[in-house]
Amino acid sequence: MNPNDLVRFLKKDPAEFTKEDIIHFCEENAIEMVNFRYAAEDGQLKTLNFIISSKEHLDTILSDGERVDGSNLFSFIEAGSSDLYAIPRYRTAFMNPFTEVPTLEILCSFYDNEGKPLESSPEYVLRKANEEFTRQTGAVFKTLGELEYYVISPREDLYPGRDQKGYHTAEPFAKFEDLRNEAMKLIARAGGKIKYGHSEVGCFCNEDTYYEQHEIEFLPVPVEQAVEQIILAKWILRMLGYRYGVDISYAPKITVGKAGSGMHFHMLVEKDGRNLMVEDGKLSSMARKMIAGILDAADAITAFGNCIPTSYLRLVPHQEAPTYICWGDRNRSVVVRVPLGWTCGSDMTRDANPCGYHCAAARPSKQTIEYRVADGSCDPYLTVASLIIASLHGINMPDALKQAEDLYVIGNIFRPEFKDRLDTFRQLPASCFESADVLAARRAIFEENGIFPAGMIDNRIQTLKAFNDKGLSEKLYGNTEAIRELVETYIHVA
Template sequence: MAIDAFEPHPIVRLLGKPSAEFTAGDLVRAVEELELRQVNLRYVGGDGRLKTLAFPINSREHLAEVLTRGERVDGSSVFAGTDTEASDVYIVPRHRTAFLNPFGERRSLDVLCSFYDDGGTPLPYAREQIVRRAAEVLTQETGMTLEAFGELEYYLVDEPERIYPVEEERGYQESGPFSKGQRVREQVLGHLGAMGVPLKYAHSEVGNILEDDRQLVQHEIELQPVPVEQAADHLVLAKWVVREVAYAHGLEATFAPLVSGEGAGNGLHIHSRLVRNGTNTIVNKAGINDTGRRLIAGYLSAARALSAFGNTVPTSYLRFAEGDESPEDICWGTTDRTGLVRVPLAWNGDVLADMVAHANPGSTEPVPEPVTHPQTVELRLGDGSADVHLLLAGMAVAATRGLSDPGSLELAERLSTANHDDFEQLPTSCSEAADVLEAEREKFEADGVFPGQLIDALLAGLRDTDDATQDGEGAHDEAAREALIRRHWHVG
């Protein structure tokens, strides 16, 4: 297979094959030819963060063993509530995820892993297994694949600059020298592309916040659609890379829902589409179709419960109450940024051809068509505190139900901003989100997607995190509010 000349993944270029076809033998060859001396097995822990187990390479035999068999780890230290008397679990490399680690003292090959119990069964409460199971159920019941990608927002925190100082709330797609952190953003793009994470673009965001001793400048990375289980991994990798690059520049990066008493918070909007045999099934020539409306209805009907996965700290709900574009109403609209679900502007072929011809008079080049129609629906629920694997798994569960529920089209009609203006509201606290999830837990536990033990742990965690914010702490008192923001500064 010919590899595209623009392919950024060095291992793909070296091996001459796509990452989906990587084998353990391929990775041994890559390590040898690139003269690497370390392999890192990576996995997503119960806190949603990327973990590392580092192996110095002692021999070819040792390398092949690590890349094939993986290792055992202490599950009780990874997942809350695991029995310490039976906590040994296996992590097994997924070869297609391999990439060169751009950080650390020594160049290394990194591979994401999946969890299995002592009998070799997928560990039901491991994040990657939950979203994988949710995706499998959707495909089994509908014959379609749920593809998704995130819009990842974050702030870089630094001392205020005297030259070309930033202007508050005027950062949207600003260029240097008025934009700060452009080098960080570009390095993040380069690293993620080389790691096999497909990207759409990156830019500075609206949020510019000036305080006496610091400036906070907001940025966004938008990824490309991939099957939902890969989309979750890509978001975790992107967060890790942002933090590493910022740290190398002496900066702090935060994905917190709120970062200041003023200014925009960090959202995590998730775009999705349904694909069958390479065809986007949610759109036709007239726009969003009935399949798309059923998908939207599925998301909206589960939205209050999905908050338990997508909005996991008290500042998430302060953001809902105060953000200019943060949704509260459970509704949807076309290109409307106030609804919980938005159908963004897509490329109409005829209109695009006219625009290209107008912008480039005399050009006779054909306008390339995408392999799969780019139309998506955007769920604007999540923020930087989201447990991304669980949120995407929950979205897959909601999508499956929406596609099968005979009342979905009627619900979509009723919840359209074009027809009504009085809608149900999202939860107002972690505890309320926990109450909703508890009431609807059977939907998520069905088909063995979400284990009951995991739901119990999530409910307890959401309620515990509200204990420190009773009686509206942080909502009105400035000092308490700042303490609350700092307490949930490094989320996800």
């Protein structure tokens, strides 16, 4: 039932794809073009197109990769020595669903002039973080992303949606369910593992423009695959938007007073097929240590997950997006939420279907922990890498369980009776500039074991400070036109 064309043809898992498999597929399916794809510093998918002239030509491309100009992809690479190799990863191959000419797409990794992985490539930073986690714990880190986005179109007055009441709305009140469903099918064909899609809270309009928010959530997979499917999903949604004649935006904030778009990441850790987030039906000590580590580094993680000035128009008090560094069960206003994980022990499906359900065997726990701060401006490679490193940081912290206990909250943290306790919590940065300062102070967490190169941290600090946005939210308060101009500047971020 796998929708990926190569999996169906080759009858093997993508992780097992070989160069010979790719060549065989291209020969048998009359592939005329191959595109190398890679995400650059701006987070958007880049492309290098090849017209295949012979089997030997295809073999050369797949064997050697190609040269690219790194200085135009990453600001930390100088033009004086900027050549990089782009080397294809066969497991990522998929058919381009948009071209008339049969075209194969392959994601690439970057290598330097010595043939070594580029140390500062976000993709390689994630790979190093992932390998270090497994080396220290013997476990596999898995994650999934929740991709929220707005569809922006000319206003239509038939079956109007309700302002900020779009959650799980169906057609005809949700106008772009078809676009979302088509995107999900194409993402699955490209190798994405999708959990579900639905319309989101954000729904509003002005005199001539309609804004409708949606979400696509993925299934937990190994971290590199999890990030790849987010990047491909963004590209596919934009391509469909272009064909539908509408804008697709992952911007964290479209306008003040309306729901912003986050990029939440769920995490779990497995060993020998067992989910280590749960212990005796409750959240495990390992999970609580990971939460403590993420909270300890949470203010610095914004340097990778909240990368533009409008990110901090979303992270404001009394909204669902978090501002105070704490965690809780089922709580949407905290940095780390512990969502329902089917740990209640009751057989709900049997109760709903007394005559039609038989469970043959117990299934692995689905329990995750959810990081709720990041948004669509994030570098997903570096954000997930920083969450892995912060989780390791927590596992190794002597007082992690005590810190987790101290930062746990129940219910609405903004209720008046919680004010004194709330004042004891650290707050997330309020601007890119502040985020850079925190990263500078906490950089040792990320640089340990050589995971994040020092030069990359320096570059990130410099990039964030260049926005010069300290105090921007206060300066913009009530200035609708200035906010609109700022939003338009970053409407197609990442």
